[in-house]
Amino acid sequence: MATNEQYRICQSTGLRVYKSAENLIKANAVVAVVFLAIGGLFGLMVALTRWKAVHLLPADWFYLVLTAHGINVLIVWIIFFEMAVLYFASAVLLGCRLATPRWAWAGFVLMLIGAIMTNVAVLQGDSSVMFTSYVPLKAAPSFYLGIILFAVGALVGCFVFFGTLVLAKQERTYEGSVPLVTFGATVAAIIAVFTIASGAIILIPTFLWSFGYISHIDTLMYRTIWWGLGHSSQQINVAAHISIWYLISAVVLGAKPLSEKVSRGAFLLYILFLQLASAHHLLVDPGISSEWKVFNTSYAIYLAVLGSMIHGLTVPGQIEAAQRKKGFNNGLFEWLRKAPWGNPAFSGMFISLILFGFLGGISGVVMGVEQINLIIHNTIYVPGHFHATVVAGTTLAFMAVTYLLVPLIFQRELVLPGWAKVQPYVFGIGVAGISLFMMGAGTLGVPRRHWDISQADAILPYDFPGAANLMMGLNGLSALLAGVGGIMFVVVVVGSILFGKKIESSSEVAKTDPAAEVATKYGSEEHPSVPGTLVLVAVFFISFVLYYYVNWKYLAEIWPLR
Amino acid sequence: MSVTPPQQKVWWNEPVPKSELIWVIVAFIWGLIMFFMMVYWHAYGEQNLSNESYRITAEDYSAKTEAMVEKYTVREESGYPVVHPPPGSDVYLIARLWQWWPILELEKGQTYRLHLSSLDWLHGFSLQPVNINVQVHPDYEMVITTTPDVAGEYGIVCNEYCGIGHHQMLGRLYVVDNGESK
Numbered sequence A: 001m002a003t004n005e006q007y008r009i010c011q012s013t014g015l016r017v018y019k020s021a022e023n024l025i026k027a028n029a030v031v032a033v034v035f036l037a038i039g040g041l042f043g044l045m046v047a048l049t050r051w052k053a054v055h056l057l058p059a060d061w062f063y064l065v066l067t068a069h070g071i072n073v074l075i076v077w078i079i080f081f082e083m084a085v086l087y088f089a090s091a092v093l094l095g096c097r098l099a100t101p102r103w104a105w106a107g108f109v110l111m112l113i114g115a116i117m118t119n120v121a122v123l124q125g126d127s128s129v130m131f132t133s134y135v136p137l138k139a140a141p142s143f144y145l146g147i148i149l150f151a152v153g154a155l156v157g158c159f160v161f162f163g164t165l166v167l168a169k170q171e172r173t174y175e176g177s178v179p180l181v182t183f184g185a186t187v188a189a190i191i192a193v194f195t196i197a198s199g200a201i202i203l204i205p206t207f208l209w210s211f212g213y214i215s216h217i218d219t220l221m222y223r224t225i226w227w228g229l230g231h232s233s234q235q236i237n238v239a240a241h242i243s244i245w246y247l248i249s250a251v252v253l254g255a256k257p258l259s260e261k262v263s264r265g266a267f268l269l270y271i272l273f274l275q276l277a278s279a280h281h282l283l284v285d286p287g288i289s290s291e292w293k294v295f296n297t298s299y300a301i302y303l304a305v306l307g308s309m310i311h312g313l314t315v316p317g318q319i320e321a322a323q324r325k326k327g328f329n330n331g332l333f334e335w336l337r338k339a340p341w342g343n344p345a346f347s348g349m350f351i352s353l354i355l356f357g358f359l360g361g362i363s364g365v366v367m368g369v370e371q372i373n374l375i376i377h378n379t380i381y382v383p384g385h386f387h388a389t390v391v392a393g394t395t396l397a398f399m400a401v402t403y404l405l406v407p408l409i410f411q412r413e414l415v416l417p418g419w420a421k422v423q424p425y426v427f428g429i430g431v432a433g434i435s436l437f438m439m440g441a442g443t444l445g446v447p448r449r450h451w452d453i454s455q456a457d458a459i460l461p462y463d464f465p466g467a468a469n470l471m472m473g474l475n476g477l478s479a480l481l482a483g484v485g486g487i488m489f490v491v492v493v494v495g496s497i498l499f500g501k502k503i504e505s506s507s508e509v510a511k512t513d514p515a516a517e518v519a520t521k522y523g524s525e526e527h528p529s530v531p532g533t534l535v536l537v538a539v540f541f542i543s544f545v546l547y548y549y550v551n552w553k554y555l556a557e558i559w560p561l562r
Numbered sequence B: 001m002s003v004t005p006p007q008q009k010v011w012w013n014e015p016v017p018k019s020e021l022i023w024v025i026v027a028f029i030w031g032l033i034m035f036f037m038m039v040y041w042h043a044y045g046e047q048n049l050s051n052e053s054y055r056i057t058a059e060d061y062s063a064k065t066e067a068m069v070e071k072y073t074v075r076e077e078s079g080y081p082v083v084h085p086p087p088g089s090d091v092y093l094i095a096r097l098w099q100w101w102p103i104l105e106l107e108k109g110q111t112y113r114l115h116l117s118s119l120d121w122l123h124g125f126s127l128q129p130v131n132i133n134v135q136v137h138p139d140y141e142m143v144i145t146t147t148p149d150v151a152g153e154y155g156i157v158c159n160e161y162c163g164i165g166h167h168q169m170l171g172r173l174y175v176v177d178n179g180e181s182k
């Protein structure tokens, strides 16, 4: 049996790493980064086209490249990386071998074939239907088939993850409950299963329709079910990147959850309530009642939002607690000033946390208000919002954790440490710019997925205000900055994997992270208070309330309608 | 640590630190407020998207629109009829590849029943510069009762990607002072 499979003990963390898991993590992470590089370049081309002074691509290429951008980054990059995260959070953190590595490889191959198939379809030019592929826009059958294969592969990966949890329990590789990070990853995997089921329900018929086997698909039904896939899958990303926030603060600082109960409860809220959120995309569609919209868009009564707001306190809170234990006790913010800002894993994680909360979180809730969506739906505000969530939040968190995976899993030192050090800042500032300027342009009415808002050759042209063009120009500049940050990341990671100095597993004496000792026993009287975090949270809350009501005021200024 | 099993096996019995408890309560109440804000706006706010919609075929919708155009066209512009329907009436706008048809002329301060439907694909009704955005489906007819309150020339942009001509899909709408025509 595979029980006597080879493993090594990681010198710096003491984790037991099995060969099978290690190889799968490597493969998934490497492929992910390759697709990020491709997809990111497509994104840059899109942004440069929407910058009026540059207007890089012709119309047909613009829509093609935009489709390719969405697919490669939102689907391929993120999900491949999530597979690596799932295997890490199960096999590595639990010190267990991976259940059925062969199935995991099969899933990996399916995903890869699927991704390539869809990309080929898009690049051939007759599948510029955007990643949402709303009917009756029709793509080549291989476009849908590729996505279906990809999803099946990801599903297999989720089951390997669950299998590994069971195996670890049976073989008693750990005691008590699974670590918080594994718990969060489990939440992500459970949501993934739901999500992929919705995906199958809608994409299989669409695939059949694409070659004439089914004659008609209702557009409203399509949008409703498709977003059961599209929105819930964003909650996979949130669960995954929040787990990574916890992971990085534990590994880098030895932080420990203030309270396991609260953090885990917050994760559970995601499972319970996020299935409702496909409503976010249907708020201005006909044929759906307001009661349904109000209930679903708010996840009952904002209970999934509650989950995220809780993590917004507990993640910086556990960092503050760990830092204070180390003696950074002066004033409100010494713990934050003296945090390891030169460590890209930490800085990337913290920037991800701040941008996700302040930009992505607040804008998401506001545009998800049933009535406010009227002034935002399908404007470029929407991509502005999700570049704050899925790029500044998820992608940056994944980049940050990669800086830990390179020494831990690939056993290489980082090349170009100076680049690595500034990369999270360059990318973070660039993405913050993209998000803010797209949101700004959106409030001026600029549409998303649109080749030319100056509409030079339209019969009835409409002039957008000059400020709108200014915003799109600033967006282009920010995109360049984000592009530089992205390239730096790819160069550092690929360079380290290929040419980094090998870390010999036996050369160093096993040392436990001194930081690990500093954490307190959570939930007890020794638990340190976290005043700095409370101030941060208060600032967040005030911004949230103000921005929320400002948008109600904007709404009140449009034509009365009922 | 977050990467190791919880220190106490029975983690669900731990006491919760006060700072967290307070935040959970505040955030929960804020959620309630935001929820009831939407309900409140339905009762007292002036901008609520209608729930009135019907299933309709492209032929029927097209026929209704043409009937309106025939009756109330006041002039032509760039090959489009400009229609000035009486206040309070049913007003039809067609979305199709790649135009909004016809040009509508409404009176300021008057209320209209604006119908929206697509004859082919999904489109996005985006009225600028007021920035009112509504999804337009084929086979569904949405009816919005609205009162334009500022006179001027408005653009209708399509903000749902609808193929290669998407960026050329523009329409126009005039709001004029009472009883006048442009």
Ligand code: HEM
Pocket (backbone or CB within 6 Å): A040, A041, A043, A044, A046, A047, A048, A050, A066, A067, A069, A070, A073, A074, A077, A078, A130, A131, A132, A380, A383, A387, A390, A391, A395, A434, A447, A448, A449, A450, A478, A479, A480, A482, A483, A486
């Ligand atoms: C250098 C980095 C990036 C730049 C400059 C960039 C820029 C853009 C721009 C300008 C748009 C077009 C908005 C529109 O016209 O509607 C866009 C769309 C999009 N981006 Fe990015 N992006 C970047 C990275 C990413 C990443 C990493 C992700 C996901 C993880 C992502 C996900 C998306 C998605 C899902 C869309 C929507 C596509 C659609 O509407 O079909 N982007 N991006």
Ligand SMILES: [Cu+2]
Pocket (backbone or CB within 6 Å): B098, B122, B123, B124, B158, B159, B160, B161, B162, B166, B169
């Ligand atoms: Cu259109």
